[in-house]
Amino acid sequence: MQADTADYIPRFPPQHSDLLIRGLRHRIHAWGNPDARPLILLHGWVDTGMSFQFLADHLAQDWRVVAPDCRGFGDSAWDPNGYWFPDYLADLDALLAQFSPDRPAPVVGHSMGGNVSLLYAGVRPERLSHVVSLDAAGIKDNPADEAPARYVRWLEQLRNPARFSPLVDFDAALTLVGKLAPSLDPGRAKFLAQQWTRPDTHQQLQLPHDPRHKHVNPVLYRRDEARACWRRIRAPALLVMARHAQTFEKWGSQLRADVMDCIPHLQTTVLDCGHMVHLEKAGELAGMLTDFLRQ
Numbered sequence: 001m002q003a004d005t006a007d008y009i010p011r012f013p014p015q016h017s018d019l020l021i022r023g024l025r026h027r028i029h030a031w032g033n034p035d036a037r038p039l040i041l042l043h044g045w046v047d048t049g050m051s052f053q054f055l056a057d058h059l060a061q062d063w064r065v066v067a068p069d070c071r072g073f074g075d076s077a078w079d080p081n082g083y084w085f086p087d088y089l090a091d092l093d094a095l096l097a098q099f100s101p102d103r104p105a106p107v108v109g110h111s112m113g114g115n116v117s118l119l120y121a122g123v124r125p126e127r128l129s130h131v132v133s134l135d136a137a138g139i140k141d142n143p144a145d146e147a148p149a150r151y152v153r154w155l156e157q158l159r160n161p162a163r164f165s166p167l168v169d170f171d172a173a174l175t176l177v178g179k180l181a182p183s184l185d186p187g188r189a190k191f192l193a194q195q196w197t198r199p200d201t202h203q204q205l206q207l208p209h210d211p212r213h214k215h216v217n218p219v220l221y222r223r224d225e226a227r228a229c230w231r232r233i234r235a236p237a238l239l240v241m242a243r244h245a246q247t248f249e250k251w252g253s254q255l256r257a258d259v260m261d262c263i264p265h266l267q268t269t270v271l272d273c274g275h276m277v278h279l280e281k282a283g284e285l286a287g288m289l290t291d292f293l294r295q
Contacts, residue, residue: 008187010053012060019068021094022087027075029067032060038099039063039293042092044111044136046209048074050195054188055278058286066099070113072210082212088116089123096127104235106130106293110278115139115226118259121237122229130293131235134277134285135242137255142220154218162214166204173197173205181279192279223258230262236295239268240285245275267292 012031019028029049039059041052049067056065069076071091072083079087096105106129109117114136121131142150167173173193177184184192197205241248241256248270260266269288273280 006185006187006190008185008191011057012065014050014053014056019095019098021068021071021091021098024071024079025077026071026091026095027069029069031056031065032063034064036062036064038105039065040092040095040099040105040107041065041067042088042107042109042113042116043067043070043073044109044113046073046207046213047110048195048208050074051192051276052278053191053195054282055286055289058283059289062290064099066095068095072213074208078210078212082215083210085116085217088112089120092116092120093124093127104129106132108132108134108289109136110134111136111275118233118237119226119229121235122232125232125234128235130238130295131233132238132240132289132292134240135245135247135275137239137241137252137259138223138226139221140251140255141223144220147220150216150220151218153216157215161211163211164207164209164214166200166202166206167197168204170197170205181274181276183273183280188279227258227262230259233263236292237263237266238288238292239266240277240288241268241270242275242277243270243272247275 014029014031017028019026041049043049043051048069052065052067059065070088072078092107099105104127107117107120111134114133115138117131118133121128167176170193173196174189177189177193196207198208200206239256239259241252245252256268260268271277271281271284277285
């Protein structure tokens with residue numbers, strides 16, 4: 001029987017719990033049989049684990065799908081000391097110790113989560129059975145002479161903290177979803193807008209993330225360090241790029257070739273969508289992941 005509205009109804013409703021990870025409360029979203037093998041999903045910047053709902057609809061029949069809200073995002077606690085990329089590696093290490101302590105597990109990450117996954121796969125090659133990066137292949141190097149200005153900018157941001165601008169109403173939230181994932185049907189767009197926003201005391205909607213995530217990282221990205229980690233990856237590895245993502249149009253092919261050079265066994269594919277691969281191509285991506293995780 002079909003609903004008489006455009007509302008999206010999850011095939012596998014999520015279970016929510018809180019888990020203390022390295023002293024910080026993390027919200028955990030999970031789908032499927034708790035006794036099934038875990039599949040860890042890591043979201044991107046200013047996103048939440050709940051955006052994997054559409055993907056979980058296709059995967060939770062065979063897996064225990066587990067997606068945390070990363071520190072300072074969604075309904076996880078904020079870190080008063082700010083955010084440093086190595087923390088995400090340590091958080092993943094602790095998460096795997098909780099959900100798959102005795103055997104390697106597969107990890108799929110989108111954007112920021114994809115870069116975390118690829119680095120971790122080289123740092124702890126024995127802990128992952130498979131690694132998948134969705135539209136993330138590291139970022140371009142920063143020239144060393146940018147360091148002074150970067151430190152100055154960071155210090156200024158500590159004095160004048162960033163903030164996320166409120167969304168005036170739910171239609172504004174739907175507009176944001178439409179910009180990031182234009183092919184979503186109205187029901188899924190509404191569901192996602194609800195996951196991405198929280199009401200504030202001024203009857204507006206806020207993104208549920210710590211604004212300190214907007215602060216610049218004072219430490220320049222060193223791609224040679226990333227390459228050294230990628231070369232240690234032993235698990236089957238898959239890189240899924242988005243043809244219409246801004247990163248792909250600018251320098252995605254170059255980054256993909258660089259990662260392939262470091263991981264000779266890396267499998268790659270390009271989907272005809274924007275950056276939010278797991279939203280716009282959930283069914284196609286799920287089929288791809290199912291085949292890949294059988295290897």
